[in-house]
Amino acid sequence: MSLILETLAGFFSIQVVFALLVGVAVGIIGGGLPGISPSMTIALLLPISLYLPTTVAIALMMGAYQGAMFGGSVSAILINTPGTASAAATTLDGYKMALNGQAGKALLMALYASCTGGIIGTVILLAMAKPLSAVTLKFGPPEYFGLMLLSLALIAGISGRSLLKGVISASIGLLFATVGMDPIYGSKRFTFGNINLGDGIQTLSIFIGLFALAEVLSQLSKGKTELYQKPNTLTVNDKLSFAEYWSQKYNMVISGVMGALIGVLPGIGGSTACFVAYAEAQRRSKYPEKFGTGIIDGVAAPEAANNAVCGGALVPMLTLGIPGDVVTAILVGALIAHGIKPGPLLFIDDIGSVYKVYIALMLSVVALLIIGRLGIPVFSKIVKLRKAVLLPLIFIICVVGTYSTRANVFDTMMMVGFGALGFILNKNGFPIPPMVIAFVIGSQLETSLRQSLLLSNNSPVIFFTRPLSCVLIIGAVVFAAFMVRRNRKMAMKEVVVINDAGEEEVL
Secondary structure, eight states: OHHHHHHHHTTOSHHHHHHHHHHHHHHHHHHHSTTOOHHHHHHHHHHHHTTSOHHHHHHHHHHHHHHHHHHHHHHHHHHSOOSSGGGGGGHHHHHHHHHTTOHHHHHHHHHHHHHHHHHHHHHHHHHHHHHHHHHHHTOOHHHHHHHHHHHHHGGGGSSTTOHHHHHHHHHHHHHHHTOEEOTTTOOEESOTTOGGGTTOOOHHHHHIIIIIIHHHHHHHTTOHHHHTSOOOOSSSOOOOOHHHHHTTHHHHHHHHHHHHHHHHSTTOOHHHHHHHHHHHHHHHOSOGGGTTSSOTHHHHHHHHHHHHHHHHHHHHHHHHOOOOSHHHHHHHHHHHHTTOOOSTTHHHHOHHHHHHHHHHHHHHHHHHHHHHHHHHHHHGGGGGSOHHHHHHHHHHHHHHHHHHHHTOHHHHHHHHHHHHHHHHHHHTTOOSHHHHHHHHHHHHHHHHHHHHHHHTTSOTTHHHHSHHHHHHHHHHHHHHHHHHHHHHHHHHHOOEEEOTTSOEEEO
16 A cells, blocks of 8 residues: 555646646547557657656556547547547537537537546456456457457447438448458458558558548539538537436446456557447447437447557557557557566566556546546637638548558558548438448458358357357347337337428338
8 A cells, every 4th residue: 555655646746737737738639630549649658658767657657548539539520520549439429519500518428428438447457457357368269259259240320210321321331341352361451452451451541431531422412502501509508517417427437347348468559449349339328319410318328338448459459468449559669678578477576566657547538527527628619610710621531541651652642542432322311320330340250250150160050159258149140130120119209390491200
């Protein structure tokens, strides 16, 4: 106990507090700019951290980690452009709230949910690091396949009124996920001789194209009059009350726990966790039909899961020395540079350094709350710009964001292509989220399936002889059946009427 208090005392200095605040601020900016991912943000701070004392360096990196995870939601809510892959689910309701004149409320809900999720992730890291690391070691290809199949079953819940269109959209996403190098044999597939497709389609090109550019094209198609019309946000309550925040307590806790547990599994990623949390929140909701129309439930769930992933991802990194993603791989390098070697012996030989990471992660949540609360009034003013000014800015951000990742014009061209595809799909009533989810998990789904079959000499029995894999597959089937049944009930309640403008409306 004395060691914990001594370590905590080391954080109450001007240098450490300043490093936390700067790390969070830089993280929010990096996460909010498409193309500047959390991994790139932390990589840019890594050379600076090498010249800082250990405690200050850890505070800087943890602050940037938490800040970047929240920062992606800022651009997702304001301009329908997810700054990070993890913020893609936030666009579904966050951007609709911004269009409804509730940008400030959406940003506040995202901030508070991120802080809540960050605390949950840290608590899980504190209490369950060693047990969870043991569970992680039991995950092999069959278990990963079961988990990916369960994630794919979520498509049934977010396909809207037409399950068929949702399945078609998901199939397109799975098809795009197969482009590039074969994960088993290393041969090229569907590259059509183009070297730029050798490592597959860039995730950012798909996300920005389907969400941001498709929305730009949709707004442009509405005509010149609406482009120059001044946004009206005076009649809408744009404040988040404590009662509204408290109404999401169970949603945030459940989503935070799910995000942390999924974050523990190496290679899964925050985007999968956020879509899983979003679909689960919709499944539990008393009004699931409102998801996707602009409600705070749809912002609270993915954002709580988003930042909870931070704590979960540190579990295998600290206990096993296994980085679960690019961010934690960079953090491993930073810790080793300061003489801290993650792994099983860390908890025996250098428990003080473990406490430093725990405390820095917890205090970074406080710093995120402070910096985020100061910045939201400024961020929310973006939606007051006329579309004639805002849309060209969004397009420039889309181009710069996709180009900056690899300095490759081809990625920008792919983004434009996916923007056109997203515009066509939206116009014909095909939901975009199933396609995005299928693309995100498609590669891991295929890899784990083929690895499992190789282990069993092409026998599918292996999926049902391993208890965890069997439970996950059965859960996927049950979940999909439940969501299909619920969607049919929702469809039976809908009534189509013709409004005064001669357009169809669903009641």
